[in-house]
Amino acid sequence: MPADTRLARELLDGLAEAIATTDHAGIVTLVNAMAVDLLPELTLGTDLARCAVPALARAVQAGADTFDAEHRGRRLRGTRRGLAGGRCAWYVRDVTEEQARTDALLAERSRTAFLAQAGSRLGLSLHRDQTLRATATLPVPYLADAAVVVHRPPPPEDEPHWIRYAEGDALPATGVGSWDLAAAVPGLADALDGDAVEPSPWLNAEPADLAEVLPDHFGRPGTLLISPMLNAGGPAGALILIRRAERAGFDQREIELAREFAARAGAALAAAELYGEQAHLARVLQNSLLPPELPAVGGATLAGGYRAAGDSLRIGGDFYDVFPTEEGAMFALGDVCGKGVGAAVLTGRVRQSLQTLRLVEQRPLKLMRLLNRALFDAPDAARSAQFTTLLLGTLARQGDGGLVVRVAGGGHPSPLIVRADGTVDQVRVGGMPIGALTAARFVEAEVRLAPGDLLLAYTDGVTEARGGPTELEMFGNARLRQALASGAGLPPATLVDRLLQLVDEWLDGQVHDDIAMLAVAAAPA
Amino acid sequence: MTATTTEADPAHAYRGYLESLEDADEYAAVEVAVGLLDGGIPAERVLLDLVAPAQAEVGERWARNEWSVAQEHAATHISERVVAAVAAHANPRPVRGRIVVACMDGEWHALPPRLVAEVLRLRGWQVTFLGASVPAAHLVSYLHRYDAHAVALACALPMRLPYAHRMIEACRRSDVPVVVGGRGFGDDGRWARRLGVAWAPDAPAAADLVADERALRRVPPAQLDHLADDEYASLVKRRGELIDSALADLRKRVPSVNRYTPAQLDSTISDLGYIVDFLAAALYVDDATLLTEFIEWLVAILASRGVPAGAIGLTLDHYGLQLRDFPRAARFLGLARAVVTDLANQAGR
Incomplete structure (x- = not known):
């Protein structure tokens, strides 16, 4: 404690903080030089609770220990400290720059x-x-x-x-x-x-x-x-x-x-x-290549299922089509070798050729031969060396509510028939792929679908889906037949959904080839 | 048709409707639903008070082994036709934005989201229903193509949650808010909260949520810090190896497995795989109840088909031994094992 009041005064005035003290009644008893600068309103004898520095006056009235306010263009922050004898001191800092x-x-x-x-x-x-x-x-x-x-x-x-x-x-x-x-x-x-x-x-x-x-x-x-x-x-x-x-x-x-x-x-x-x-x-291009909405066919119920290998455009080398005819319908399901956009373009060509040729020929075997020539004669057919496996068939309504199916095969997996009692038969139609050889040979077969029977045409993407616990095993014919047998009597749309689900679960998120299915049954009476 | 006027109440019509599902009589089922509409019942109530509970009952009957898978599929198919008929009958005019409704990739339970889609449509939204098992890439390209106000994603199986999370993130990256629903997120939506996504318990709640864009976007972030321990990722990598060794272990301990038909073997391998997948999903959201609830369900399903629960206990033990270096996985498997023991004791009593 310096006994020398002059020294004390000099020290106080040298501080960067403004200091004002009050007596027990709140009257200002001391201000240092910085206080004169920052708070010129305060002089000896000022009643601090009524002083002209509003934020400070409010703080004193409220008994607060701090204030923080703009004053004369400066940002001031003050703290109160109690002193002996009911006196107190306010320390006020200029924080303008700091705040800025x-x-x-x-x-x-x-x-x-x-x-x-x-x-x-x-x-x-x-x-x-x-x-x-x-x-x-x-x-x-x-x-x-x-x-x-x-x-x-x-x-x-x-x-x-x-x-x-x-x-x-x-x-x-x-x-x-x-x-x-x-x-x-x-x-x-x-x-x-x-x-x-x-x-x-x-x-x-x-x-x-x-x-x-x-x-x-x-x-x-x-x-x-x-x-x-x-x-x-x-x-x-x-x-x-x-x-x-x-x-x-x-x-x-x-x-x-x-x-x-x-x-x-x-x-x-x-x-x-x-x-x-x-x-x-x-999208415009894609829409022309996506599988079609199936038309209503009198006397028959049809459902298609499709899953492309590349998922974002959903187009690929598998396809199916159904055209209503006078007796019932004509259907096609095929697989162009390759996948993705390139295969999809060829798919488009096969489908368009088929659309046109069916106007002149509706017997499956003859139409298959015609289509083979049309594809083989296409200008760049030899260069692209692409071929297609195909099933081509007709459905004809019968008086008893059943359907007669004639189907020709062009190197495609044979369609399966699920009888109402759960037996699964193969319709043997081998043949050779189309668009590859001028002298290709094709085979035709005829089967009858009684009410409750169902014919499933599918592409090899179904049976060759690799997955299961080892992630390498193929889904295979046995699992397909088993799934069909347990789904005997289901409507085509339900069965196709079920198969897609089973294959999807088998794949468990792994990459796969294009998958297409077409299921046909006699319409319920 | 004469009865429908006096029975214009979904609760009264329910029994008859369920019978038509049982008989796989599509026309009768549609007739019941349309009869209610003609009797003045709003389409939303027909969907939620008739179709939805009946479909839940279908699932229960399959679980209790009262119905075959084929019967369940046939009934679901009819429910879908009924929903289509109700939708065609009501045919509301869209006055609000577009909502995309889809099942997660690998999800085939399309009827619940279909009901949500129709309820949203009835409330004036323009709804696009993308159907079952929608690949993420397809959904995202769809969202980029159309200006969707929100996307509603369904997940019925908790084991699909890691995929669901990827799909949700993909939608977010297209700046489309996501609302999810379905049992896959837990009956109280707790796993949706874990993944940081808005969840609706039912179709009306989903409709309320999509109408409030701020609520849709105001979702606390995902809490998945536990994934840093790498247990989930390592388990997924070892999936095939674990299933193989579990099967070998079963062959050794349960000799009858060696006489299984290929189909029985396939379904055993599926179950072994499901246990791994549910464990993986439980690790993903760090919640043992995801696994234990599944094990309870699996024991009940197998019991209803005359398969004793003991084999599940053996498999859980086997996985626990294989995964002893994975603290969380080992703990979850231990809890699941305790569930099997409890259930066996209860059955023995």
Whole structure:
């Protein structure tokens, strides 16, 4: 304890902290030099509880030990410590710079987090509408109280569309705008042309201009920031960020952030549009190669089952087709060697040839020969060296409710017949694959399906599915026959589902060849 | 048809409906359902109070060995036709977004998700039902192609949970919220919580959930830190070897196994595989009850088919010995073993 009061005074004045002491009644008894700087309102004799530093006065009145407030443009943080005799001291620090650094760090962190989240959400979707929804929802509430994306949908649409998301909305709302909208909102036309526009306070524009894109409950907008969303080919749209009147305007960093976000959203939208076009193209091609919906055939019930080796496009080298005829139907089930898109294209050719040739020839054996020549004569047949195994048959209704099946085989696994009592027979039709030899030989057989019997044609993807506990064993004929026997009497659709399930379980997620099945039974009376 | 007007209540119609399933009489079953609709019962109630409980009963009867697999399939087929008829009858106009409903890859229990799909359709959603066993790649390409508001995935078998998780993640990467359902997630949805995905106990709950996008997206993250011990991944790698050695062990201890027909052998091998798969799934979600509940069920199923539970106990012992270096797996197998012993004691009493 220095006895020298002058030394004590000098020490106090040299501190970077402001110090003020009070007596037992709360009257200021001492202020150091820093206190004079930071809190000039405090002088000797000031009643601290009623002083002109509101945060401090409130703290004293409330008996609090700390305060933290802006005062004269500085950020001050004070702590009270009790002294002997009911006196006390307030230590007040100027934390302006420290606070600014912390604020800047937090702002930078939240900005990075926002961009990271925006980047991952925008990168996820390959669908245009999903990208638009993400663009409208992501900036709320971090950047704005409401966000509106005005965009041009792909041709033939001409009018600009909009999608909006405001804080508190469950879902974004969408609508069709008019070009008047672009003209009415200041800066929107420029942004749609690709120019960046400075944020504008909501001056005297008619609220009606934006009314069509603002939610009813939103109230009067404060500031507007319009950013162009660019993609490779030019502007993809514009992002309008809207803040309510109570909220501060956009600062420079936020403007940069909004621009960056809008640019990323524009790129994501462009990628989604490109994907959309290509997916459409792929889908059109794919639809022409997928197994058909089976037509209704009087007197017979049919069901097909199909599982392609490559899963995302679901097209492959196995196929089936059913064409109704006067007596019943004609059916085909085949397997083009190879898999994937290449095989699918040849599949398409076989199916188209069959479609045409059946108009001139409906007897299975003769049609098989015709088809063989047609495929063999195709210009690039020799080069591609692809061949097809095929079953081709006709169904004819009988007066007693049964069906007569004539089936010709071209090197394909023989179809199986499941009798109502559970016996399983093979319809022996060997033959040679088609499209490989001009002199190929084919075989035809005829069987009768009584009500309750079922004929199953399948491709070797079923019996050659490798799986089971060793992951190498084939599903095999015995398991197929066993499954058919236990499913005797089931309707074709149910039996096909059951077989697909059994093979799928056998495979247990392993890669497999294309699988196709076609089941036929006499329709129940 | 005259009876339907006085019986316009699913509870009254239930018995007759079940009989038509038993007789595999598709037309009678459809007639009961359409009769209820004509009597003014809303389609949603017909689906949930008639078709759903009847289908549950079908499953029970199969489990009790009262019905063959073929009978079960035939009844399920009829239920599907009934659902189609009810849907065609109601034919609601879609006014809301698109929901994709699918079974997980390898999942063939398509009727429960089909009911969910129809309930969603009745509530105005535009629903695409992709059916049974949808490969993940197919589902994802579908989600990229169409603007789906949400995707609803069904999983009936807990052993498919690791696959389910991959599928859920694939959907998330397409930025489409996912809601899951089905017994595979536990009767209280506890394994859905573990995987960090929104879960609905039934069709109406699923409909409420998809209507609330915020709730759909607000899901606590998955809690799968335990996978760091690698037990799950190692077990999956050793699956084939474990089944082989378990079969060899059974042949040695239970001589009658050597006289099994190929079909009996196949089904024994399937059961050995299921035990490994359920154990793997239990490790994946770190919950022994996934395995013990399955073992209880398996013992009951085998008992109803006259197969003693002893063989399961032997297999659990065998796996436990093989996996003694896997602390979690060994503990789960021990708990499962205790269940078998308890059940055997109860049966003996």
